[in-house]
Amino acid sequence: MEMTRNKHKIALFTNLQGDISSLLKSAVSLAQIINGEIEVLNVTKPTAVIGKENQLSAMRTLNREYIQTEKRMKNILSPIIDNYGVAIHYSSTFGNIRNEIDRYLHENDPDIIVLGRHKSKHFNTAENRVINFVLSVFKGPVLIVPHDKGLEPGRKIGIGSLNCSEGIFGSSFTEELFQHSNSPLKSFNIGESSNFIPKTAGSEGRKTINFVFDLNENTVNNLPVYLSISNIDLLLLDGGNKEKEDLSRLLNIYDKVRKSDINIMITGEKQTHYNFNTTLKIA
Numbered sequence: 707m708e709m710t711r712n713k714h715k716i717a718l719f720t721n722l723q724g725d726i727s728s729l730l731k732s733a734v735s736l737a738q739i740i741n742g743e744i745e746v747l748n749v750t751k752p753t754a755v756i757g758k759e760n761q762l763s764a765m766r767t768l769n770r771e772y773i774q775t776e777k778r779m780k781n782i783l784s785p786i787i788d789n790y791g792v793a794i795h796y797s798s799t800f801g802n803i804r805n806e807i808d809r810y811l812h813e814n815d816p817d818i819i820v821l822g823r824h825k826s827k828h829f830n831t832a833e834n835r836v837i838n839f840v841l842s843v844f845k846g847p848v849l850i851v852p853h854d855k856g857l858e859p860g861r862k863i864g865i866g867s868l869n870c871s872e873g874i875f876g877s878s879f880t881e882e883l884f885q886h887s888n889s890p891l892k893s894f895n896i897g898e899s900s901n902f903i904p905k906t907a908g909s910e911g912r913k914t915i916n917f918v919f920d921l922n923e924n925t926v927n928n929l930p931v932y933l934s935i936s937n938i939d940l941l942l943l944d945g946g947n948k949e950k951e952d953l954s955r956l957l958n959i960y961d962k963v964r965k966s967d968i969n970i971m972i973t974g975e976k977q978t979h980y981n982f983n984t985t986l987k988i989a
Contacts, residue, residue, distance in 0.1 A: 714742035717816035719807055719836070722748050722778065724853070729822040730786050730794075732856035732969060735863075736818065736849060737792045739886045740879065744820075746796040747810055748779060749803045768800060790859050804839045811844060820849045823964060834964075841960075841972065842953060847879060847945070850960075850970040857939060857969055862888035866938035868963065869895055874944055874973045875912070883940070883971075890915050892936055896929070897921050930966035938968055945974040 718733045720726050733744050750771070775798045783794050799806050821837055840848060857863060865887045867874075874880060884891070890913035897920075917932070919925040933941060943959055956972065963970065 714740050714818060715814070715816040716742045716744045716818045716820060717810065717814065718744060718746045718820040719803075719810075719840075720746065720748050720822065721750060721803065722775065726782065726822065727786075728854060728856035729820065729851050730782070731859055732849065732851040733820045734786060734790045734792045734794075735857035735859045735861070736820065738790070738859055740818075740882045742792075742818070744792060744794045745814070745816070746779070746783070746794060747806070748775060748796070748798040749806045750775065750798070750800050751802070772798060772800075792859075803836060807836070807840065808843060816846070818847045818849065819844055820851060822851050822853060824853045837960075838957060841945075841956065844974070845945075846974045848972045848974065850964075850972070852967050852969065855967045855969075862886050863939040864889050864892070864937045865940050865942065866892040866894060866933065866936060866968075867942040867944075868933075868959065869897070870942055870944040870973075874942065877973075880942070880973070884912060889937065892917065892938060894929075894932070895919070896925055926962055929962055933963060933966045933968050941966075941968045941970050943970060943972045945972045 714737075716733055716737055718729065720729065730746075736742060737744055779796050779798065783796060786792075787794050819840055821840060823833055823837065837848075837850060851857070863883075863886060865883060870893070875884075892915050894917045941963065943956065943963070945956060960970065960972070
């Protein structure tokens with residue numbers, strides 16, 4: 707079923723491991739804010755389903771797994787659709803998750819991507835490698851949702867930003883977000899404080915509370931704590947133009963804040979992702 711083009715296309719990627727209700731509700735909340743439709747893509751590794759089977763037996767196993775996955779997906783999505791009245795389409799496939807995401811982006815050209823994350827002490831997990839990959843190939847906004855504290859549909863949100871340029875606040879996308887904010891923007895800035903002049907309001911007269919920190923080890927280590935106690939539901943990170951240098955900077959900043967329990971929105975320059983060539987090596 708094709709999605710109408712007069713709405714933002716929100717793509718949610720999952721492998722259906724564990725509870726994805728927080729991820730789905732966050733996508734629904736975003737869809738309500740920006741008038742969007744959601745498409746869920748579930749990707750399963752064939753090796754997670756089949757063992758040392760012959761080809762015929764393997765195909766039977768995959769077909770059985772596909773049917774079971776479709777039933778499970780329907781059972782998960784039906785109450786969400788009924789409760790919130792947001793259109794959600796879904797599809798399932800078997801394959802390498804990065805290859806399937808890349809194929810999906812080429813064929814569907816979504817406007818926004820939603821991904822989930824768990825707390826981890828290590829950046830080089832399979833989950834974070836997928837996030838790393840998506841940021842390297844997709845130029846639009848990416849919402850990264852913590853496992854147990856996503857956005858709640860129908861509720862206004864507290865918005866913060868970290869080292870964001872004033873330019874990202876002028877887009878229609880961020881303006882839609884701010885229309886659903888329940889408090890002034892909380893702007894966190896880390897750097898040479900002597901060179902930073904805080905603004906008292908955004909470009910549209912938006913109220914802003916500025917927090918300026920010197921760049922040192924103590925500030926960096928305590929950043930997740932500062933964010934978690936600031937009543938922020940959504941933290942904006944400046945995605946820049948996602949060229950190689952900016953992408954490395956972005957991943958470095960994300961690595962510092964991902965341990966907090968805050969939803970992270972990485973802004974982006976919306977273009978067809980396959981016009982962008984990256985040399986970043988993905989583990």
